[in-house]
Amino acid sequence: MGRDFGWLWRAYTASTLGTYLALDAFPLIAILALHVSAAQVSLIAAASLAIGALLAVPLGPWMESRRKRPLMISADVLRFAVLATVPAAYALHALTYYHLLAVAIVVALADIVFVGASGAHLKGLVPPEHLLTANGRFENVLWISAAVGPPLGGGLVGALGPAATTLLNGVSFLLSALGIRMIKAPEPPPPAVREHKGRVTEGWRAIFRDTWLRLMLANGVLANSLIMATGPLLLYRMVHELGFTPLAYGLALGISCLGGLLGARLSQPLTRRFGQRAILLGFGVARTVWLMGLGFIGTGAAGLVMVIAVQFSMITCIAVFNPVFATCRLRRAPDDKVARILTAWTITSRTGIAVLTAGWGVLAAFTSASAAMAIAGVLMVLTSVLLPWRRQNWDSADSASASEVTTAAT
Numbered sequence: 450m451g452r453d454f455g456w457l458w459r460a461y462t463a464s465t466l467g468t469y470l471a472l473d474a475f476p477l478i479a480i481l482a483l484h485v486s487a488a489q490v491s492l493i494a495a496a497s498l499a500i501g502a503l504l505a506v507p508l509g510p511w512m513e514s515r516r517k518r519p520l521m522i523s524a525d526v527l528r529f530a531v532l533a534t535v536p537a538a539y540a541l542h543a544l545t546y547y548h549l550l551a552v553a554i555v556v557a558l559a560d561i562v563f564v565g566a567s568g569a570h571l572k573g574l575v576p577p578e579h580l581l582t583a584n585g586r587f588e589n590v591l592w593i594s595a596a597v598g599p600p601l602g603g604g605l606v607g608a609l610g611p612a613a614t615t616l617l618n619g620v621s622f623l624l625s626a627l628g629i630r631m632i633k634a635p636e637p638p639p640p641a642v643r644e645h646k647g648r649v650t651e652g653w654r655a656i657f658r659d660t661w662l663r664l665m666l667a668n669g670v671l672a673n674s675l676i677m678a679t680g681p682l683l684l685y686r687m688v689h690e691l692g693f694t695p696l697a698y699g700l701a702l703g704i705s706c707l708g709g710l711l712g713a714r715l716s717q718p719l720t721r722r723f724g725q726r727a728i729l730l731g732f733g734v735a736r737t738v739w740l741m742g743l744g745f746i747g748t749g750a751a752g753l754v755m756v757i758a759v760q761f762s763m764i765t766c767i768a769v770f771n772p773v774f775a776t777c778r779l780r781r782a783p784d785d786k787v788a789r790i791l792t793a794w795t796i797t798s799r800t801g802i803a804v805l806t807a808g809w810g811v812l813a814a815f816t817s818a819s820a821a822m823a824i825a826g827v828l829m830v831l832t833s834v835l836l837p838w839r840r841q842n843w844d845s846a847d848s849a850s851a852s853e854v855t856t857a858a859t
Contacts, residue, residue, distance in 0.1 A: 450575070450579060450582070450583065450586075452633075453574060453632045453633060453634045454574065454575060454583065456628050456629070456631040456632045457570075457571070457574065457628070457629065457632060458586060458587070458590070459628045460624070460625040460626075460627075460628030460629045461587055461590055461625070462590050462594070463621045463624035463625050463628060464525065464621050464622050464624070464625035465590055465591055465594040465621075466594040466597070466598055466621060467617055467618040467619075467620065467621020467622065467624075468594070468598070468618060468621070469594040469595050469597070469598025469599060469602070470598045470599075470601060470602040470605070470614045470617050470618060470621075471602060471614035471615050471617065471618035472595075472598060472599050472602060472702070473599070473602075473680075473684050473698075474602070474606075474611065474612070474614045474615045474618065475493050475549055475552075475553055475615075476490045476493065476681055476684050476685075477606055477611045477684075477688075477695060478535070478539070478544070478549060478611040478612060478615070479493060479546065479549060480684075480685070480688060480689065481606075481611045481695075482539065482544065482610075482611050482612075483544070483545075483546050483549070485546060486814075489546065490681045490684070490685055490810070492550075492807065492810065493549060493550055493553055493681075495802075495803040495804070495806040495807035495810065496550060496553075496554070496803070496807075497550065497553030497554045497556070497557045497803075498557050498799040498800070498802050498803035498806070499799070499800055499803035499804070499807075500554045500557070501554050501555075501556075501557025501558040501560070501561060501799065502557070502561065502795075502796040502797075502799040502800045502803065503800075504554075504558050505558055505561040505562070505792065505795075505796050506796060508561070508562060508565070508792055510651060510789060512562065512565050512566055512569075512788045512789075512792060513569075513639065513785070513786070513787075513788040513789050514639050515639055516636050516639055517566040517567070517569050517570035517573070517636065517639070517788065518566075518570060518629060518632065518636055520562055520563075520566040521563055521566050521567055521570065521626075521629050522626045522629050522630060523562075524559040524560070524562045524563040524566070525559075525563065525622040525623065525625045525626035525629070526622070526623070526626050527555065527559045528555075528556050528559045528560075528619065528622040529619045529620070529622040529623040529626070530619075531552050531555045531556060531559075531619075532552065532556065532615055532616070532618055532619030532622070533616065533619045534548070534552060535548070535549065535552055535612055535615045535616075536612040536613070536615055536616040539610070539611075539612035540612070544612075557799065560795075561792060561795045561796060561799065562792075564791060564792070564795045565788045565789075565791045565792035565795060566788060568779060568787055568788070568791040569787040569788040569791065570636070571583060571779070572779050572782075572784070572787055573636060573637045574632075574634060577780065580776045580779055580780065581717060581720065581772060581773070581776045582717065584771075584772040584775045584776050585713060585716055585717050585772045587772075588709070588712075588713035588716065588768055588771055588772045589710065589713045589714070591709065591713070591768075592706050592707070592708075592709025592710040592712070592713055592764070592768055593710055595702070595703070595706035595709055595764075596703045596704070596706040596707045596709070596710060597703060598703070599698070599699035599700075599702040599703045599706075600696070600699040600700045600702075600703035600704075601699070601703075602614045602699055603694070603695040603696040603697075603698060603699025603700065604696055604699070605617075606695045606696075607694065607695060607696050651786065651789050652786065652789035652790045652791075652792055652793025652794070653793045653797075655782070655783065655786045655789065655790050655793075656790055656793060656794065659781060660837065660842045661777075661781060661837050661842045661843065662778065662781060662782075662790070664835055664836065664837040664842065665774065665778070665836075665837065666794060666797060667835045668733065668832055668833075668835035668836050669774075669794075669798065670797055670798050670801040671801065671828075671832045671835065672736070672737065672829060672832045673798055673801070673802060674798070674801040674802045674804070674805040674806075675740065675805060675825045675826075675828055675829045675832070676740060676763075676829070677802045677805070677806060678802065678805040678806045678808070678809040678825060679740065679743060679809065679821070679822045679825050679826075680806075681806065681810070682809060682810070682813050682818040682821055682822055683743055683756075683818075683822065684698060685813075685818055686746070686818040686819060686822075687701075687746075687756070690818065691746070691747070691748050691752060692748065693752075693753070697753060701753055701756045701757050701760070702760070704757050704761070705756070705757050705759075705760030705761045705764055706760075706764055707761065708760070708761040708762065708763075708764040708765035708768065709764045709765065709767070709768040710768070711765050711768070712764065712765040712766065712767065712768025712769040712770075713768045713769075713771075713772065715769055716728070716768065716769045716770075716771075716772045716773060717772070719769060720773055725773050725776075725777060726840075726843050728769065728770070728773050729770060729773055729774060729777070729836070729837075730836055730837075730838065732766045732767075732769045732770040733770055733833065733836045734833045734836070735766040736763055736766035736767045736770055737829045737830050737832055737833050738829075738830060739759050739760075739762045739763035739766075739826075740759075740763060740822075740825060740826035740829040741822075741823055741825075741826020741827055741829070741830070742755065742758075742759035742826065743756065743759055743760075743822045743823075743826065744819050744820065744821075744822040744823025744824075744825075744826055745819070745823065746819070778790075778794075805825075809821050809825060812824065
């Protein structure tokens, strides 16, 4: 894939490992150090995503007309700077719930900038026939980090306190910025964004003009939002209600994420064998049937095994699905609208996650964490209706898809 892709891969590896080391750092800090309720734990995730998404709305056209690599570096440096304030305040006994919330908002905003810029940057750096391979390699890193990070992070929290992983996460973003800085290939000139009317909404307009993108956005937002909405509740139920340690929670998540490594390894061979449409539809359905199992976990070893089994199965299906979906989305996005489409997509997804996370926090307050997770699982199955089942929704990309898969196989 070349030297420059190697540096991009290293940067992604550093930041992804740091993110998974500190995957639940803010909820753990809120629970263990600030002693907040389940609703307040959910509010950190919900409010940070919602406010970050709102602040990011005008950024799509602004990012489109700028070179993407400096934007990625700036987003990484900003995340490092704000995350470093959390362990500093914790060490000085000055950390508050609102400080934690403010840092989460800034990080969420920087995340959106990085995602929007990085997709367009990847499309300019990697030839089209190698996009599936590149996304597959990123998916491998994602799930290896997800397997290793939470158990290691849980151990660090137990040994050094709840703020330790936040500092390491900040350092990982600094390493990511240095890796991206090492890329030498000149960037393609950014597209000129001439239109003024509708510039802010052009990403959404481009998505809604393409039936495939429109359906996949609706499906992805609802499915991902339901999965993410149960995350704080699962953590709260395991640590607070069922008595599992942070290390046990991290081990359960880490072992489950080995399914992601398996799925990422299978994704490209399965796509060559069955085609992109069959993989997206088949595994788009398969990933939905597992979530309701999290509503029925119990105490002790049996409960831990059930969490691992349910999440391992769900994550395996997601990891097969994701690289194919990311490749199809990049290919269907017009070159002069990639950053705007990805920014609009991320804003919509994060807003959906914020709304459902807050809603499920309220639902758990009125019912229970287990009941709220079971309801999310039932609704998750219904999201399959929104997949692009009609073949004509795929016709515009069929010839490009066949050409890309054939070239990659060769």
